[in-house]
Amino acid sequence: MKINNLKYLFSLSDINRKNRRKAILILITGLIVSFVVAFYIHRQVSIQLKVEFTSICNDISNKISIRLHAHAQLLRTGSAFFAASDSVTRDDWKVFNEKSKIEKNLPGIQGLGYAVIIHKNQLQHHIDYIRKQGFPDYTIKPAGDRELYTSIIYLEPFSGRNLKAFGYDMFSDKTRRTAMEKSRDEDIAMLTGKVVLVQESNKDVQIGTLMYVPVYCNGMPVNTIEQRRLAIKGWVYSPYRMNDLMQGILGRWDLLDKERIHLQIFDDSISTKSILLDSQKNDSINNNDATDLTIKIPIEFNGKKWILLFTKSNKTYNNTHLEVILFFAACIFISLLLYSLSLSLYTTRQRAQQIADKLTIEIKEREERFKILINSTAEAIYGLDMNGNCIFSNSACHKLLGYKSSEQLLGKNMHDLIHHTHADGSSFDVHDCRIFKAFIEGKGTHVDDEVLWRADGTSFPAEYWSYPIFFNEIIEGAVVTFVDITKRKQVEETLQSKMAMLEAQKNATLDGILVIDRNQKRILINNRTIEIFNVPLYILEDENDAALLST
Numbered sequence: 001m002k003i004n005n006l007k008y009l010f011s012l013s014d015i016n017r018k019n020r021r022k023a024i025l026i027l028i029t030g031l032i033v034s035f036v037v038a039f040y041i042h043r044q045v046s047i048q049l050k051v052e053f054t055s056i057c058n059d060i061s062n063k064i065s066i067r068l069h070a071h072a073q074l075l076r077t078g079s080a081f082f083a084a085s086d087s088v089t090r091d092d093w094k095v096f097n098e099k100s101k102i103e104k105n106l107p108g109i110q111g112l113g114y115a116v117i118i119h120k121n122q123l124q125h126h127i128d129y130i131r132k133q134g135f136p137d138y139t140i141k142p143a144g145d146r147e148l149y150t151s152i153i154y155l156e157p158f159s160g161r162n163l164k165a166f167g168y169d170m171f172s173d174k175t176r177r178t179a180m181e182k183s184r185d186e187d188i189a190m191l192t193g194k195v196v197l198v199q200e201s202n203k204d205v206q207i208g209t210l211m212y213v214p215v216y217c218n219g220m221p222v223n224t225i226e227q228r229r230l231a232i233k234g235w236v237y238s239p240y241r242m243n244d245l246m247q248g249i250l251g252r253w254d255l256l257d258k259e260r261i262h263l264q265i266f267d268d269s270i271s272t273k274s275i276l277l278d279s280q281k282n283d284s285i286n287n288n289d290a291t292d293l294t295i296k297i298p299i300e301f302n303g304k305k306w307i308l309l310f311t312k313s314n315k316t317y318n319n320t321h322l323e324v325i326l327f328f329a330a331c332i333f334i335s336l337l338l339y340s341l342s343l344s345l346y347t348t349r350q351r352a353q354q355i356a357d358k359l360t361i362e363i364k365e366r367e368e369r370f371k372i373l374i375n376s377t378a379e380a381i382y383g384l385d386m387n388g389n390c391i392f393s394n395s396a397c398h399k400l401l402g403y404k405s406s407e408q409l410l411g412k413n414m415h416d417l418i419h420h421t422h423a424d425g426s427s428f429d430v431h432d433c434r435i436f437k438a439f440i441e442g443k444g445t446h447v448d449d450e451v452l453w454r455a456d457g458t459s460f461p462a463e464y465w466s467y468p469i470f471f472n473e474i475i476e477g478a479v480v481t482f483v484d485i486t487k488r489k490q491v492e493e494t495l496q497s498k499m500a501m502l503e504a505q506k507n508a509t510l511d512g513i514l515v516i517d518r519n520q521k522r523i524l525i526n527n528r529t530i531e532i533f534n535v536p537l538y539i540l541e542d543e544n545d546a547a548l549l550s551t
Contacts, residue, residue, distance in 0.1 A: 023343035030335025038328035053293045056261065057310040060250065061297040064308070067249045068211075068301050070106060071238060072189035075213035078112065078236035082215045088114075090133065090154055097156035108248020109238050110199060110208075111162045113155035114215070115170055116234040120147050130167075140169050150180070150234070161199035165239070168198050176210060182303075183212040184232045185225045191304040194267050194276055197239050206241040207276050209267075213237070242277045262311040270296075270307055383469070385477045388413050400484060402454035442468050442475055452482065461485050 081096055082088050088096075097112050118126045123140070130138045130153060140151050150171040155162045170176040175193045183190035190212050197208035212235045216222050220231035242265070265277040299306045371394075374381050380397035382390050390409045398406050445466040452462045464482030468475050506513055512529035 020343065023339050026342045027335055027339035030338055031332065034328060034331030034335055038324055038331060041324055041327060053310070053312055054295055057295050057297055057308070060263070061299060061308050063249055065299050065301070067106070071109070071211055072213065074100065074102070074106060074112070075189055075211060075236045075238060078114070079213045079215050082236070083218060086218065093154040094156055094158070106248070108240070108245040110197065110241055110244065111155050111157060112238055113152050113165070114234055114236055115150045115152045117232060118149040118151060120149070123149060126151070138167055140167050142169065142172055144172070146172070161201070165198045179210065180212050180235055183235065184214045184228055187214060187222060187228060188302045189213045190302055194274060197241065199239065206243045208239060208241050209276065210237055210239050246277055246279070260312065264309040266307040266309065268305050268307070270309060276306070379481045379483055381479065381481050382409065383477060383479050386475070391477065401452070402456050444468070449485070461489050
């Protein structure tokens with residue numbers, strides 16, 4: 001045990017040195033990374049502040065313009081999908097949307113849909129047709145009597161906000177209708193003006209816009225405006241929530257950071273009514289000083305004009321160096337904190353592991369010593385829990401009971417080993433059994449004669465002792481030891497038989513028999529002696545044999 005303790009102490013000391021080295025390595029790495037990151041940020045900020053504000057704004061403008069044309073190309077692809085097939089089903093449109101991977105390639109799109117034209121005389125037939133597809137509540141909204149309707153019948157993803165747009169007649173709205181008609185007449189992708197999407201709820205309401213591409217009937221000419229108006233059967237379109245769209249285009253750009261570039265997008269002209277996006281709408285920022293940098297960049301898209309207004313405050317220059325210093329200080333603090341936490345974590349974990357290993361070894365050693373101890377005794381020993389189930393036994397026990405190993409006794413209810421019948425064959429409650437009084441009375445119990453049953457169904461007489469097991473003053477079970485008293489019982493039966501025979505022989509003789517010991521005390525007398533002396537038996541039993549003989 002002392003050798004194990006010394007090994008444990010040396011091992012723990014070695015582990016502590018390793019843990020300190022690991023923690024110091026983490027600290028050094030953290031400091032280096034902090035310095036590199038702070039230096040990189042300072043350098044990048046310095047470069048950013050030196051870059052012409054106009055160049056930044058032009059880059060953003062180009063990204064928006066490129067993305068709008070990419071969206072138009074996507075809608076053109078959707079229109080071509082309809083042109084390539086006589087019938088595009090809802091499942092076909094869903095697969096097309098999934099294969100296009102729009103959320104990955106063009107993030108910020110609210111959805112990709114298809115709106116069909118319905119003439120007044122086809123309205124009810126159209127509603128019945130859609131309802132038979134599994135939408136019993138489908139109808140065109142808003143309700144009203146019109147010569148021409150449109151209805152959004154496909155929109156992917158068909159979940160969440162987009163469910164509110166199912167069945168909506170976009171022709172009923174003037175702004176949407178203007179864009180749809182221009183798209184139809186000129187066969188181009190067309191943006192609407194400022195709208196509120198039907199997908200909006202009462203929370204996080206954003207300004208919206210939509211883009212349309214026409215879908216014409218296959219086989220019909222579309223060379224002139226009149227021909228296109230006759231051939232039109234619907235539109236492939238995408239709705240956009242402007243904040244989500246710009247987030248998808250620009251990513252984690254600093255539009256929403258205070259004292260950074262402020263972007264506003266207007267429809268056709270700069271006014272409060274025409275604003276589509278205000279990147280700092282919810283921030284308390286004043287970027288309207290005379291020293292602020294401002295630039296306006298128009299974006300033309302198929303005749304639709306957006307005006308991008310960029311504003312940047314000069315206060316950024318004054319805060320740059322302080323922010324870098326604070327960031328570097330925070331990184332140092334975090335590195336020190338990580339050092340302390342890692343050192344504590346490594347040390348605690350290793351100590352816990354060492355203690356657990358030590359306890360495991362000690363428990364195994366105690367178990368081995370316990371097994372050697374109980375297996376070395378000739379008496380049979382087994383332990384019981386409070387339900388009477390065997391929890392351990394020694395070799396003498398399982399051999400005496402006829403089991404091949406102690407494992408066969410584990411979990412076995414030891415009530416089955418005890419003879420639970422009275423002499424007349426009637427049964428009694430197991431709690432009346434003397435061996436289990438240790439559970440009830442909490443004290444050792446000795447039984448000098450009990451019948452135990454072997455595994456093969458045979459039985460044998462046994463003498464046993466039962467001792468309760470206490471844990472925190474509560475009885476948790478008992479330890480029972482017993483011995484086979486078959487030979488002792490056989491000797492007792494033989495002795496009793498011989499005594500009975502001797503008694504019969506002494507009373508059968510005609511001679512009187514009186515045996516006395518050296519102290520003249522009678523130790524044997526037969527019936528003939530009683531007759532000879534003609535004295536009652538109870539007197540003879542009280543008399544001194546010497547006095548009797550003297551008479």
